[in-house]
Amino acid sequence: MELDVYLYRGHLGQAVIPVPLALAEAFNLDGKAILTAQVAANELAGRLGAAITSELLHGHQRSYLQRFAAAICAAKLPSLNQECFAEALAIAMTQPKYPLHVGEFSSDTKVLSAASSVVEGTRSAFLASEGMTGTRNILEHQGGFYRQFTLHRNTPQPFLQLGEAWVTETLAFKRYSACAYAQGAIDCIRVLSHENTFEISEIKKIEIFTMITALVMEHLAIPHYKSLFTPVNVQFSVARSVAMALFYKDLRGYHFTPENFEKALPTIKNLSKQTDSRHDWKLTIQLLRGVDDGIIEGSSKHSAGMLEFYRTSPEFRRRFVTMQSLGFRDIPALLALD
Known part of the structure; x- marks a missing residue:
């Protein structure tokens, strides 16, 4: 559900929020321990995401970051020693997932990219605590992660300026349940809907001027089956997100319950046909x-x-x-x- 927090070059919220909360409850740990684990995961996994700028995966497809972040959180709660911590990260990055575009931007399978990666990352820390070892140069080895998952010839060392510069400062959140590139357009819809009185039936045409990345997402969100609209391909589409926001005069997570989504579908289908998205x-x-x-x-x-x-x-x-x-x-x- 496109209502997550994210950092520069990394969607980590699916791991950084639930894993510390769950483990703190299980081990009776306090808020300081939760925040420490969250910051550690943001700083390490965030730097890994920032270092990799050339690859075929984007956004939530980079589920290896959630795997890495979950392992960090789980290694901090309870705190493993330095050796076990290193092994946990090595284990986590040994079998990263490679989600395919065709299953990420329209079908319900999108949720699996984060769900299973978070579980496996968490499990890595428990395996390390029980004595399992991994390959510690799994990132930089000539047959390792960088070589297999990026287009870099030489990936820069990501883990720099720890304690001096803070990736956590790039933390952002979405006000609306839609792709980040649709947030501005939905904000406009909310203002228009509350400052003007009009019926949806009166709308003849919608023009959206947006950035090039939003147009790319619009193309990726083409329904995987003809005319089959899903919460995923609505949230990734600026045009369809705007149509649904016009129906509810807002766009929140609860609008995507099966019942509410079904109510909005006729409007989404009709208005999206009347929408023209243009590059600005x-x-x-x-x-x-x-x-x-x-x-x-x-x-x-x-x-x-x-x-x-x-x-x-x-x-x-x-x-x-x-x-x-x-x-x-x-x-x-x-x-x-x-």
């Missing part, structure tokens, strides 16, 4: 500059702990300004990135 270069550039501000200029000890490696806007311009698939009218916008 200004919004895309704002997105890129926002990433730059967050990981480069955010503070003297910038939040992602990756200052040495990333320069998003110059890299984007260098790679894409000469692509033949872009039109001449796009060149000024790209040149303006710096």
Whole structure:
């Protein structure tokens, strides 16, 4: 259910919230222990996610981060010694999942990418506590994780500036039960719905101007069976999320109960046909500059702990300004990135 918290380059909430809460209850631990485990998982798994910038997996597909984060939380609650902690992470990353695009953005199977990864990550810590060992160079080995799961020739060392820069500072949450790229559009719908009186039947056309990443998600969220709308492919679609938000004048998790979702379906189907999603270069550039501000200029000890490696806007311009698939009218916008 697209109502999670996330960090820069990592959806960790599915592991970082339930695992510490469950284990603290089981072992009668206090709030300080819960927060310590959560911060440790954010800092380590968040850095791993930030270091990997070239791969075929995106968003919740990067379930190896949830596996890694769950192992960290479980190793901290109760606290394992340094040797066992290392083994827990090695065990967790030995058999990471590789969710496929076709099962992640429309069908109900999306939930499995997080669910089983969190369980396996947690189990890794318990196995380590019982004496099981893993391959400690599982990340960087020539046949290890980086080689198999990324397109990097050389993956930068992710675990830098611990205790100095804080990935936890990039923590964000979604106000609405939809993909992050749909949040702004839904916010607009809430304002329009509360400041104006109109009937849905009066709507003839909807135009949404959005960033390029939202248009990519729109394409990925095409129903896996023709005309079969699911909570997953509605939440990943800006157009369908906007349609459902118009029906309820909001979009929260409880709107996706089977009964409520069924009530909204006719409106979703009708309005999404009348919706035109268009790319706005200004919004895309704002997105890129926002990433730059967050990981480069955010503070003297910038939040992602990756200052040495990333320069998003110059890299984007260098790679894409000469692509033949872009039109001449796009060149000024790209040149303006710096």
